[in-house]
Amino acid sequence: MSERIPNKAHLDDAALIEAFSKMWIIRQFEEKVDYFFAKGMIHGTTHLCVGEEAAAVGSGAVLRKSDWMAATHRGHGQTIAKGTDINKMMAELFGKTSGTNKGKGGSMHIAEIETGNLGANGVVGGGYPIAVGAALTARLKKTDQVCLCHAGDGSTNEGSFHESLNMASIWNLPVIFFIENNQYGMSGPIKEMAKVKDLSIRGVSYGMPSITIDGNNLIEVINATYDAVERARKGEGPTLIEAKTYRWKGHSKSDAKKYRTREEEEMWRSQRDPIANFRKQLIEAGILTDAQADEIQVKATQAIEAAVAFAEAGEKPTADQLFVDVYAD
Amino acid sequence: MSERIPNKAHLDDAALIEAFSKMWIIRQFEEKVDYFFAKGMIHGTTHLCVGEEAAAVGSGAVLRKSDWMAATHRGHGQTIAKGTDINKMMAELFGKTSGTNKGKGGSMHIAEIETGNLGANGVVGGGYPIAVGAALTARLKKTDQVCLCHAGDGSTNEGSFHESLNMASIWNLPVIFFIENNQYGMSGPIKEMAKVKDLSIRGVSYGMPSITIDGNNLIEVINATYDAVERARKGEGPTLIEAKTYRWKGHSKSDAKKYRTREEEEMWRSQRDPIANFRKQLIEAGILTDAQADEIQVKATQAIEAAVAFAEAGEKPTADQLFVDVYAD
Amino acid sequence: MREITYTEAIREALSEAMREDESVFIMGEDIGVYGGAFGVTRGMLEEFGPERIRLTPISESAIAGAAVGAAITGMRPVFELQFSDFITIALDQIVNQAAKIHYMYGGNVTIPLVMRTPGGSGTGAAAQHSQSLENWTAHIPGLIVIQPSTAYDAKGLLHSAIANNNPVMFYEHKLCYRTKGDVPEGKYFIPIGVADIKRSGKDISVIATSYMVHKALEAAEILAKEGIDIEIVDPRTLVPLDKKTIIDSVKKTGRALVVTEAVKRSGFSSELAAVISEEESFDYLDHPIVRLAGAETPIPYEPNLEKLAVPQVNDIVEACRKIMAAK
Amino acid sequence: MREITYTEAIREALSEAMREDESVFIMGEDIGVYGGAFGVTRGMLEEFGPERIRLTPISESAIAGAAVGAAITGMRPVFELQFSDFITIALDQIVNQAAKIHYMYGGNVTIPLVMRTPGGSGTGAAAQHSQSLENWTAHIPGLIVIQPSTAYDAKGLLHSAIANNNPVMFYEHKLCYRTKGDVPEGKYFIPIGVADIKRSGKDISVIATSYMVHKALEAAEILAKEGIDIEIVDPRTLVPLDKKTIIDSVKKTGRALVVTEAVKRSGFSSELAAVISEEESFDYLDHPIVRLAGAETPIPYEPNLEKLAVPQVNDIVEACRKIMAAK
Numbered sequence A, B: 001m002s003e004r005i006p007n008k009a010h011l012d013d014a015a016l017i018e019a020f021s022k023m024w025i026i027r028q029f030e031e032k033v034d035y036f037f038a039k040g041m042i043h044g045t046t047h048l049c050v051g052e053e054a055a056a057v058g059s060g061a062v063l064r065k066s067d068w069m070a071a072t073h074r075g076h077g078q079t080i081a082k083g084t085d086i087n088k089m090m091a092e093l094f095g096k097t098s099g100t101n102k103g104k105g106g107s108m109h110i111a112e113i114e115t116g117n118l119g120a121n122g123v124v125g126g127g128y129p130i131a132v133g134a135a136l137t138a139r140l141k142k143t144d145q146v147c148l149c150h151a152g153d154g155s156t157n158e159g160s161f162h163e164s165l166n167m168a169s170i171w172n173l174p175v176i177f178f179i180e181n182n183q184y185g186m187s188g189p190i191k192e193m194a195k196v197k198d199l200s201i202r203g204v205s206y207g208m209p210s211i212t213i214d215g216n217n218l219i220e221v222i223n224a225t226y227d228a229v230e231r232a233r234k235g236e237g238p239t240l241i242e243a244k245t246y247r248w249k250g251h252s253k254s255d256a257k258k259y260r261t262r263e264e265e266e267m268w269r270s271q272r273d274p275i276a277n278f279r280k281q282l283i284e285a286g287i288l289t290d291a292q293a294d295e296i297q298v299k300a301t302q303a304i305e306a307a308v309a310f311a312e313a314g315e316k317p318t319a320d321q322l323f324v325d326v327y328a329d
Numbered sequence C, D: 001m002r003e004i005t006y007t008e009a010i011r012e013a014l015s016e017a018m019r020e021d022e023s024v025f026i027m028g029e030d031i032g033v034y035g036g037a038f039g040v041t042r043g044m045l046e047e048f049g050p051e052r053i054r055l056t057p058i059s060e061s062a063i064a065g066a067a068v069g070a071a072i073t074g075m076r077p078v079f080e081l082q083f084s085d086f087i088t089i090a091l092d093q094i095v096n097q098a099a100k101i102h103y104m105y106g107g108n109v110t111i112p113l114v115m116r117t118p119g120g121s122g123t124g125a126a127a128q129h130s131q132s133l134e135n136w137t138a139h140i141p142g143l144i145v146i147q148p149s150t151a152y153d154a155k156g157l158l159h160s161a162i163a164n165n166n167p168v169m170f171y172e173h174k175l176c177y178r179t180k181g182d183v184p185e186g187k188y189f190i191p192i193g194v195a196d197i198k199r200s201g202k203d204i205s206v207i208a209t210s211y212m213v214h215k216a217l218e219a220a221e222i223l224a225k226e227g228i229d230i231e232i233v234d235p236r237t238l239v240p241l242d243k244k245t246i247i248d249s250v251k252k253t254g255r256a257l258v259v260t261e262a263v264k265r266s267g268f269s270s271e272l273a274a275v276i277s278e279e280e281s282f283d284y285l286d287h288p289i290v291r292l293a294g295a296e297t298p299i300p301y302e303p304n305l306e307k308l309a310v311p312q313v314n315d316i317v318e319a320c321r322k323i324m325a326a327k
Ligand SMILES: Cc1ncc(C[n+]2csc(CCOP(=O)(O)OP(=O)(O)O)c2C)c(N)n1
Pocket: A047, A072, A073, A074, A122, A123, A124, A125, A151, A152, A153, A154, A155, A156, A182, A184, A185, A186, A251, D029, D058, D060, D082, D086, D089
């Protein structure tokens, strides 16, 4: 196959346009959520992934629907990339019964089992062993499913990271540990919280193939994840991927961002915007014109407006819902 | 300084003889405890370290009394090496108020703060963060104390290993993580429970100097620990040492040892006995004669007999002791 | 019926479930060739092989979490936590994940897993290996908590636990392992949430859990000779709790003695006392509810102190005498 | 006296203790330049520097354990656990190490440490960030458990906690942080183990903890207008519990309503009910003890459901009316 933008997953033009569009949907989704939060129209807290869209979309793009994915607290992008319905996601943030979780989970717990989204997790590092367990199911049921486990740089200092990577490695499980290293765990700079330049070096402890990539380069993310997924499907075990990236916004709702400089932020926004850079790549490769690219952005905005409308149309849970689904039958 | 058996710690003949004697004391202590357990004369459970004496003694030998040490559930040798009173240890096993812990701790919890023994730990991996905390005290109080943290191969798969080594490394704390890799965590062979040949490779995850040594070679243990202690005292941070060794006996009280072969056991006993090998070294270097070496062994036996007498002479706690020391004043 | 041990009864339930359902498998430390620290899985590796009798590294958090992940995706994992004290390491996955996912995801997924773990003192294993921490999990909505006292109950309840679609905490007791009892061959279910009257009597309702049931039965013999006729109610499942059987018993006898091994303060004995005191049974009480439970101390090593730290037969006898003597 | 917030009161206690005693220091996630997730340590980095305001990696087990090791060797660490739900990761060090070492080592060492952590719901943070798990630690011998409801109590009790030679669990509440109250400048101690009557009254003893104290105070105003005069007892420390003040109150009023935010089943409300029902107060009770506590569900995200999951002012009012209407 010959693609105009070569990539190991052999994604064709249409698929790459789709990925570009997904990045826009994610960004617009996040901007909209940010707006609603600022207005006090959404309850609770949220962790936005603006600036990290390539990591989510590039890794999600090489999965099949039947594969699994575990997301983090900063999971909107990851879940959208896996195919979770954005209408239901927005409805969830609005606390509606039409939401992915019927309004009971909110931003940190968005899950959609039908599309393989095993759920976002409010506990830093909480998703690692769950992803290992899903991969174990694939192994025991002898399917060729894989599980993509999203995680943040800060989470690699949790004990669960260590226990899970070791377990996955000795059992050769089909799981891909995908670290979005956005440089900070809340306010803790990873360069002070770990004494290693690249977190991928930690794979050495488990004899696990590991790689550090530019998480803002969509094609690089696709390639690395593709290799890892192929290895996993063939029964050759887990891989650790560290994708360097950056979150543009604060950690969560209120964050004065005193732990980093405005220059640093500016550099990432202006030079390493994953969407702007991929747009350029698409246009240079002749896959999109400027106008077409703009239109994709507009369509993304429309999709988000539609999601908001869907969310608004939904219903608030009635009081009796409190006691529903505590236990399964 | 010139020693007849060169070693980095510059331990002279007398000190090496002392180390030899300690190895014997440990072995005899363990054999005696084994005997009492078999006879049902000691309560509870115990984990014996016969075959691992060089690891305990060689690492303990380069510490000062004011340094700290955290021991494992297999800790009799480690605590004896740090200078814990064997009379009180034996009394503890007998459940006497004259014991190190007044009869309340037993084999898995022997502690003697005065000699820097911060205590054995019944939780696998439980000692790692405690050792880090002790090293943090040295740092905050600006002393030059170091903390030796003993651990087993199996414990390196606990999350606490990971969190603790990372914390010690980023804070440059004076702690030495000393893994007695005796090949098994209870019945789990470390070669199946971790996908790395040498556990010392795990130091890479923390940018930590790390080394794998022959844990049954006393001088090698002394040398590696000495380097680590020096580095720690100079404020250059932690070190990970993996000492390969073997436990001659079962994991604890009853163990059919089905997870290993009799040939493997026999090889370690006959060819890699740390005491026999060091004895040979001492005699070849002209430090001891055969007769003198025998005498040391006899004296060790006597010391253990004395410890048993001390233990027997002690008193059982009275009922009111149950409620004493739950809370400190 | 055959008499077998509590250990054998558990092993039978595990084996029967695994033979019948490919999605059931076991994970844990030393459960393979070693047969588990208390010998429960002995011989199972030979029958089921290492894929389904899965030896794990010493990584309690990953063990529990892998069970959660496997359960969400269609398996029915059973994991053995070697000592219940080490739930301290696995709790995030049990409490923040397993217990909440069904609810938090709007009921869209189930988490059918079982944690088997031995609690209790009496083996000289001291403070870190002897606790009875079951009340922690009883506090958590979404978890089912079972504490069988006999071989018969253990087998029937374990079958029900494995068949249940929720995370089930199955607390065994070290001193129960060697107790024997009549146990049917083959699969049978004891419903979750149904208490059992282990002895009927008219004077005092003794609500006892786990190994304390055996001690209460011994105490009953002694008391019977003195003309005190106690009724022994074994809740068997702490969550859901069969309040009706307990309340009915208390209404009948007018007196309640709660006996648990767990530390008294904030233990399950408090929950039992609270339930009795807030229900209609309150009006029938002729005497304040009495709780007999673990001393508020860590479990000491020395054998005599160790015994003093938890209720013994004689303590139950004394407590019953005192209740009957009152008024 | 000045009015300051609960947050400021805690910060003052920390700062005063650190100025006076070099061995006191703080560890935790985001406590440095960020000032802590709830702003409690804001500005402290500037005064005390990064050695003593020690930013940690996201490693709850190592944080708690390093505090234990530092405490054993002569420091007086205070660590902040960002949300009390994550005690699930730190528990081994708290329960199996900190709580037991003094006893298990025969009294030969002390463990003077404080864990500060916010519990409770009401911020929309959902099931994994809203629990009230304090009863877990109340169950563990060797731990002291404090739950201040007001700025005044928080400061005085935190000073006592830091000065105490035992591991102290200090549970704050997210909704208390912004509450204000009169707080003296400078150091003062509120003794551990002494309850406080937040309002005296003659009809019902409402024993309320943490943020529920504020809700009970609001309810009291409404009830007063109806002629129902409730007494509000705030235990302040759960362990040791000031049973006398509670019992005396119940003896006076003859009625007891226990109100906690924590889930009812096996929560601290059970312990309170059990204590009242087994003491002499039993004889004075004119009505069964009533427990008002968290619903037996995970905390849902949606704001209305979230409120329904924990007692609100109106629930307290209703419960009191019902108690008074009975008989
Ligand atoms: C176990 C646990 N500890 C602390 C927190 C609070 N917290 C939420 S997100 C976060 C930072 C996580 O950093 P990282 O893993 O790098 O993810 P990022 O937020 O950068 O995407 C922290 C400390 C938590 N949710 N869970």
